Amino acid sequence: MLANKQRVYGLNTSVGQNKDVTIAKNVEEKFNDNLVKSHLISTGRTVPVAVSRIVVLIRINQLLEGYTGINPQIIKLIIDMYNRDVLPIFYACGSVGEADIGILSSLAELVIGKGKAWHNGRLTDTNVAFEQLGFERVHLGPKDALAILSSNAYGVGQLIYGVSRTERLLRKSTTILGLSMEGLDANVTPILSSVANANQNPFQIRAAAQLRADLDGSYLFDHHQRKQVQDPISFRSATHILGAAKHAIANCIETINMYLAGSDDNPMLDEETGEILSTGNFDVTDISLSAETIEQSLTHVSRSIFQRIKHLNNDQITGLPRFLIQQRGFQFGLQTLQETAMDADVRIRQMAHPISSEFYGLAGDIEDHNSNLPLISEKLIDINDQLSTILSLELYNASQAVYLRFHNQSINELGNKTQHNGYITAFEMSFRRLWMIGLITRRLIKLERLSSR
Template sequence: MLEIGDCAIDLAQIVKATAQSTQIRLSPAAHARVAASRAVVEAYAAGDEPVYGLNTGLGGNLGYRLDPASLAAFQIQMIRGRTIGVGPLFSQAVSRRQLLCRIIGLAQGGAGISPAVLDGMIAIFNRGVTPAMPGRGSIGAGDLGLAAHMGAVVIGRGQAWFADRLMPGAEALAAAGLSPVVLGPKDALGILNTSAVTCGHAASVLADLADLLIFATTAAALSMEGYAANPTIFDARLAAARPADGQTRAAAMFRQILAGSYLHDAPSRSIQDALSFRVLSQIYGPTLAAFDTAVEAVTLEINAAADNPLVLAEDRVILSTANFHTPAIALAFDSLAIALCHLASASLQRTIKLMDPRLSGLPKYLSPVGGASVGFNALQKTASYLHAEIRLKATPASLDSVPVSETVEDHAPNTPLTIRKLEEQVLVLRLLIAIEALTAAQAVDLRGQPVLSAPTAALHAAIRASLPMLDEDREIGPDVDRVNDIAQDAEVLAALRGYFLGLSLNPLLAGG
């Protein structure tokens, strides 16, 4: 049981709750907060003062006043008219996180939602009904057009998953023993005016990236061992001498991941390696910091009262806000995408250098055959393609917006697009890191299988359990795909996460 309302819910809790079908409930304090804010809405609904979205139209229709008799019908009209999402649906898991994010936001009291409506949404979540939402249609100035698909299910319309089957929303509610929720004044806007769709998607992408960063860190350490690189570059004194953002933490991470490696047992091959090996803490540090910034921005949004208009129950007033605007998240995701380019560039260079006998001291192209054998060399083309796509996905999406709604809404951060392109970047980056891991495993074998650190030995063993060492030219692309599967295997990831404990990492990175 996950209780909502007293403490901030972090992304690790959201991912865990939706993965394990956790039940949720409001705390007594949240119940009281929601009831108090609803009383303010009802007082305004009975009065004459214009309140955005309560007794006025939305956007360009701001000047239109609604009469009291039409408020109930306007709720249905608002949802139906703003159900504008298009394209493939978010996955059921992502949509479940999006619903949970909206429930958490409504529990803050700022929307003035009817307690019965919030209770109905909690029942929908607890009974396993998940609104189906298309993935495209929000520009990050709130997610009205996508959240409308969530609202549609609440009132018995739209589409939803139930028992892993997609069906009309009314059928899903009935199958779960539920009835459509009846909305009162401002309830539709309370459901729709949110960034919960953005945040649920962001939580999922960051969880995937956390797993990738653990895999990438371990693969980079395995490359260090395959290259017989100098590990003194991670000396704590060096990091402390210029403690740039995240650098000391990253250096400590690599010291821990390489503990017990043969690299510490004998003089290094070189006092100074190529930069792609030497700058690991310098590039992983800012990446970890950028990851933290994105997590913090999303977590804040989920647990905030980011509604417009905002009900201030203690002062019994309702004020218009722009708290639905999410440039902080958009900028964080654009920055994170750029940071991942640096990881990708260094990974590509380590892969190439492992194949160069002049630099690695290993057989050309890591082929034990020699002669005309291509070994791993052809994979450099694949890696180069992947690197180019990763760079493409780093193009900022938050820089451009088009005025809409009679130019009243004339700025947008395009936050959902920054998240979507990072999701696509993560898929490609994982393939690039899979090439590095596969190459590093071959290099370690050619170096006579020296004593590896515990985590790199675990990754090497997982690769070799599925793929033999390359001893003749063979179809190598499928090998990369297999390592990509290994990088997402639940047992392998759980084992690798264990080596990252105690590093003061974000709970998502630590698997918490």
């Protein structure tokens, strides 16, 4: 390409609106170094090391596809860094989701041996890590810098991290739902296989089957006389709501898998013709929309959890003491915790507000469309934090309801899964220990991590 003097974006021309500026052959390395430096614009909080690891792995696989025309030595160095746990430090803000150039610049900075990095999970100077491991920095040639930077690997990697945690939380929420049903003395007919199968929705059928498995052995299946003829919808249709969320997750994963199987590079090398071609493959609107659908589904999950918490406190529905008060007269019960639950629910709804179409034209209006995927992915992680809180509150309320219903015989009345993963001892239910909410939240997070290993 250089030999026939064809103008190629990012190879012998500058980028963005400066695409009309020609780069002389004798300043190629300086141009590439400056391209990296000028795009070190990310700010905000440091993302988890786990996200950095996912992002780098995505970019390695993309580079190995051969569409970038990058120097193979750079790919080898990035692979070696990944295998020796040397990872870039990414900051959350700095990309609008049409290739994460402003964030992936941290990876390019690492390749040229500058800045700081994670090494075995610890912050260190890149040059120190390179010296310890015998790595040599790579000099960036034509198009090498853009080949590293021009990708949505950060937004997608962060989304994978968020979706993975959402899946674990929804699995845990099923068990907690089962415990809430036991605390309420709920009707189990809505989750019976004959009822679920009649709907013919595979996601809802699986959600009901999972809940039945968690409740296996529970007193709820003993056909005893129940006080309520029909439960509130937050109980009756809980598996339908969870099924909808899992359906949204499945669609998002399918969209992500399509992305991972292809290339989002611009420009790209056509291996058959040898031409370097301009593309629009960096647009990930479909992924952003699928992620926003997950976030919308979680508003339904969250609100139904909040409703269940209220119902568990309602003596007219449960037949238990109002606000699950253990000793009448001088205790307030769990009524005030409804405020904490509502706060978490409202935060989830606020964060789930769609933003994929919120953008302006940049770079002289050359870049006039954005997907906002990194911000959407970040919001999902934050939503998960609030969902963990409201789930912990449901667990707290459900455990107290079960204790009040059965006292020390609770463990004998619960399902196989709810008694092992959901039940909390009466000691922990002491209303003088509201700090237990924080402990329960930490337990829930710990259970998530254990289940992901």
